Amino acid sequence: xxxxxxFFLVAAVLVLATTAVAIFSLDRISRVNKEVVTLAMYQAxxxxxxxxxxxxxxxxxxxxxxxxxxxxxMEEPRSPxxxxxxxxxxxxxLIDEGxxxxxxxxxxxxxxxTLELDRLKFASLExxxxxxxxxxxxxxxxxxxxxxxxxxxxxxxxxxxxxxVKEMTDLNAALDSxxxxxxxxxxxxxxxxxxxxxxxxxxxxxxxxxxxxxGVLLAYTFSRSLSRPISRLVKATEQVQKGxxxxxxxxxxxxxxxxxxxxxxxxxxxxRAKERxxxxxxxxxxxxxxxxxxxxxxxxxxxxxxxxxxxxxxDMKGFTSLSEELMPSNLVVLLNRYLxxxxxxxxxxxxxxxxxxxxxxxAFWGPPFTEERAHAALAxxxxxxxxxxxxxxxxxxxxxxxxxxxxxxxxxxxxxxxxEVVVGAIGSEITHEYTVVGDTVNVGSRLESLxxxxxxxxxxCDATRLLAGERFEVREVDTIRVVGKEDPIRVFELLGEKxxxxxxxxxxxxxxxxGLALYRDRRWQESEQSFVKCLQITPDDKxxxxxLERLRQLAAAPPSDWDGVWRFTxx
Numbered sequence: 001x002x003x004x005x006x007f008f009l010v011a012a013v014l015v016l017a018t019t020a021v022a023i024f025s026l027d028r029i030s031r032v033n034k035e036v037v038t039l040a041m042y043q044a045x046x047x048x049x050x051x052x053x054x055x056x057x058x059x060x061x062x063x064x065x066x067x068x069x070x071x072x073x074m075e076e077p078r079s080p081x082x083x084x085x086x087x088x089x090x091x092x093x094l095i096d097e098g099x100x101x102x103x104x105x106x107x108x109x110x111x112x113x114t115l116e117l118d119r120l121k122f123a124s125l126e127x128x129x130x131x132x133x134x135x136x137x138x139x140x141x142x143x144x145x146x147x148x149x150x151x152x153x154x155x156x157x158x159x160x161x162x163x164x165v166k167e168m169t170d171l172n173a174a175l176d177s178x179x180x181x182x183x184x185x186x187x188x189x190x191x192x193x194x195x196x197x198x199x200x201x202x203x204x205x206x207x208x209x210x211x212x213x214x215g216v217l218l219a220y221t222f223s224r225s226l227s228r229p230i231s232r233l234v235k236a237t238e239q240v241q242k243g244x245x246x247x248x249x250x251x252x253x254x255x256x257x258x259x260x261x262x263x264x265x266x267x268x269x270x271x272r273a274k275e276r277x278x279x280x281x282x283x284x285x286x287x288x289x290x291x292x293x294x295x296x297x298x299x300x301x302x303x304x305x306x307x308x309x310x311x312x313x314x315d316m317k318g319f320t321s322l323s324e325e326l327m328p329s330n331l332v333v334l335l336n337r338y339l340x341x342x343x344x345x346x347x348x349x350x351x352x353x354x355x356x357x358x359x360x361x362x363a364f365w366g367p368p369f370t371e372e373r374a375h376a377a378l379a380x381x382x383x384x385x386x387x388x389x390x391x392x393x394x395x396x397x398x399x400x401x402x403x404x405x406x407x408x409x410x411x412x413x414x415x416x417x418x419x420e421v422v423v424g425a426i427g428s429e430i431t432h433e434y435t436v437v438g439d440t441v442n443v444g445s446r447l448e449s450l451x452x453x454x455x456x457x458x459x460x461c462d463a464t465r466l467l468a469g470e471r472f473e474v475r476e477v478d479t480i481r482v483v484g485k486e487d488p489i490r491v492f493e494l495l496g497e498k499x500x501x502x503x504x505x506x507x508x509x510x511x512x513x514x515g516l517a518l519y520r521d522r523r524w525q526e527s528e529q530s531f532v533k534c535l536q537i538t539p540d541d542k543x544x545x546x547x548l549e550r551l552r553q554l555a556a557a558p559p560s561d562w563d564g565v566w567r568f569t570x571x
Contacts, residue, residue: 017211063087139167304424309366345385376467415448455542462490520564
C-alpha cells in the first residue's frame with residue numbers, strides 16, 4: 001500500500017467517525033427538537049387551556065354556590081357581572097371555546113406529528129377534551145335549570161342538588177384526569193428529550209474515543225512501518241558512507257519506502273561495480289583519476305583547463321646499463337618493485353601517478369586533488385620520501401635479481417617543476433589520457449636529466465622553491481637556459497626539511513652560494529677559491545667540481561656578453 005493511501009486510510013477512518021458522530025448527533029438533536037416543539041406548540045398551550053377551563057368551571061361553581069346560598073331572598077342583580085345566572089352562562093361559553101380550541105389543537109398535533117408515539121398521544125387527548133366538554137354541558141344544563149328555579153322562587157325538584165353535585169364531580173374528575181394526562185405527556189416528552197440528549201452525548205463520547213483509538217493504532221502501525229525501514233536505510237547509508245559495500249537491505253513493503261529500499265540496493269550494487277572498476281583500473285591508472293572519471297567530474301571531462309601545478313619526474317640512475325646486465329625476468333621483477341616503491345610516496349602525499357616511462361615515474365600535484373597552494377610542498381616531501389625508499393630497495397635487491405655479489409648501485413634522479421599547465425583528458429577519439437602538458441612539464445623532465453650534470457639527486461625550479469616556502473633547505477645550483485626556452489631558469493637542489501639536514505651539508509651550501517654569487521659577478525678567481533673550499537668540506541661534491549671546470553674554460557676564453565647564465569645546447 002502506498003504511503004499516501006495509508007495516510008488517506010487514517011484520514012478516512014477519522015472522517016467517517018466524525019461523520020457518524022455528526023449524523024447521529026443531528027438525528028438526536030432533531031428528536032430533541034421535535035420533543036421541544038411538541039412541548040412548546042401543543043402540550044404547553046393545552047395545559048394553559050386546561051387551566052383556563054378549570055378556572056372557568058370553578059367560577060361557575062362559585063356563581064351557583066352564591067345563588068343557592070342566597071335562595072329566594074336574593075335581590076334582583078344590579079349588573080350582569082353580579083348576576084349568577086349570567087356568570088354561569090358567560091363562563092360556560094368560555095369553557096366551550098376552550099374545549100373547542102383544545103380539540104382543534106389536538107387534531108393539529110395528530111396531523112403534524114412525525115412519530116407514531118406522538119400521534120397516539122394527541123389521539124388520546126381529543127376524546128378526553130370531548131369528555132370534558134360533555135361533562136361540562138351536563139353540569140351547565142343542570143346548573144342553569146337549578147338557577148332558573150331558584151330565581152323564579154320555585155321549589156327545588158327532588159334530587160336536584162344531588163344531580164348538581166354528581167355533574168360537578170364528573171366534570172372535576174374529567175378535568176383532573178386530563179391534568180394528569182398532560183402532566184404525564186410533558187414528563188414523557190421531557191424525559192425523552194433528556195434521553196435523546198444523553199444518548200447523543202454517550203454515542204459521541206464512545207465514537208470519539210473509538211475513532212481516536214483506531215486513529216492512534218493506525219498511525220502507530222503506519223509510522224512504525226515507515227520509521228523502521230527508514231531507520232535501516234539511514235544506518236545502511238551511514239555504513240556505505242564509511243566504505244561498506246556488502247550491504248543488501250530486505251524490501252518489506254510495496255510503498256515508496258520499498259521503492260527507496262530497492263533503489264538503495266541498486267545504488268550499493270552500482271558502487272560495488274564501480275569499486276571493482278576502480279580496483280581493476282587502479283592497477284593501470286592512478287586511482288584518483290579513475291575515481292574522477294567514474295564520478296564524471298571535471299577530471300573525466302575532455303575539456304582541458306589551465307592550472308598551476310607541480311610536476312615531478314623520477315628516473316633510475318644507470319638503468320640502461322643495468323638492463324643489459326640482468327635477465328629479462330629479473331629486470332621485470334626489479335622494475336616492478338622499484339616503481340611500486342617510488343609510486344607509494346606519491347599516492348601517500350595526494351599526488352597523481354601520471355604514467356610510467358620505462359624506469360621513469362611522472363607524477364603531478366594540484367587542484368582538484370590537493371589544496372590550491374600545497375602542491376609544491378607535497379612534491380618536495382614525496383621526493384625526499386622516494387630517496388628514503390632507496391634503502392629498502394637496496395636491501396631487497398639480492399632477492400629481486402637473484403644474486404648477492406656484484407650488486408649494481410641503485411640511485412635515482414628527480415626533477416620538480418611548478419608552473420602553469422594544461423590539464424585534462426587528452427588523446428584521440430578512441431582513447432583518452434588524463435594528463436598534464438606544457439612548458440612546466442618539459443622543465444621538470446629537463447631538471448631530472450640535469451642531475452647527471454650537477455651530481456645531484458633532486459633539482460627544483462625557482463617557482464617550486466618559492467611556493468614550497470621555508471619548510472625546506474635548498475642550495476641554489478645554477479641559472480641556466482635549456483634548448484627551446486630562452487627564459488633563464490634558476491635551479492635549486494633540495495637538501496631536506498629544516499632541522500633534518502647535516503651541518504656539513506649546510507656549510508657546503510653556504511660556501512657554494514657565495515662562490516656562485518662571485519661567479520655571476522665575474523669575479524672568477526674569488527669564486528674559484530669558494531668552490532675549492534666547498535671541496536674541502538665535501539670532496540666528492542660534483543657540483544663544485546663542475547664550476548671549477550667552467551671557471552677554467554671561462555678564464556681561457558672570457559665571454560664578452562657574460563650574464564651569469566649557463567646555456568645547455570643539448571637535451
